[in-house]
Amino acid sequence: MKKEIFVVGAAIIKDHKLLAAKRSANRSLGGYWEFPGGKIEKNENPEQALKREIFEEFGAKSTVYEKLAGTFLQEYDFGIVTLKVLYADLDSQIIKTIEHDELRWVSEEEAVHLNWAPTDIPAINALVAKGF
Numbered sequence: 001m002k003k004e005i006f007v008v009g010a011a012i013i014k015d016h017k018l019l020a021a022k023r024s025a026n027r028s029l030g031g032y033w034e035f036p037g038g039k040i041e042k043n044e045n046p047e048q049a050l051k052r053e054i055f056e057e058f059g060a061k062s063t064v065y066e067k068l069a070g071t072f073l074q075e076y077d078f079g080i081v082t083l084k085v086l087y088a089d090l091d092s093q094i095i096k097t098i099e100h101d102e103l104r105w106v107s108e109e110e111a112v113h114l115n116w117a118p119t120d121i122p123a124i125n126a127l128v129a130k131g132f
């Protein structure tokens with residue numbers, strides 16, 4: 001049985017642009033674009049996990065809103081990732097990036113051309129279909 005990995009990602013949208021993050025080359029799925037976020041720990045709900053991850057990754061406070069419809073599943077050699085995407089806002093500046101090689105605010109047109117982690121592709125398509 002493969003390990004199940006429960007992950008939460010943030011759809012952070014400002015001025016019609018989405019904050020895309022490129023995973024550091026030395027990590028699992030390195031070099032792919034993703035939503036800021038990470039693994040949900042045992043004692044957390046998705047919202048708590050996302051606020052913690054955004055603070056750890058960026059040193060920024062955040063407000064988390066509703067979930068994007070759907071749960072996105074993808075099997076990898078290291079496990080099965082189950083991704084939930086929550087809309088969020090940053091309430092303070094990004095003061096550091098510890099897990100990403102690059103951060104980029106992208107339009108819908110730019111977003112669809114990035115090399116997203118396979119898990120994230122249907123989520124990006126759903127976000128673009130809704131418009132941002």
Ligand SMILES: Nc1nc2c([nH]c(=O)n2[C@H]2C[C@H](O)[C@@H](COP(=O)(O)OP(=O)(O)OP(=O)(O)O)O2)c(=O)[nH]1
Pocket residue numbers: 005007008009027028029033034035036037038039074081083117118119120
């Ligand atoms: N943060 C994030 N992780 C994602 C996304 N899509 C996706 O498949 N993942 C995967 C990558 C990782 O295997 C896992 C999230 O773990 P993580 O971001 O906490 O990474 P980590 O530092 O604990 O993992 P690792 O590099 O040490 O293996 O989910 C996404 O949009 N955002």
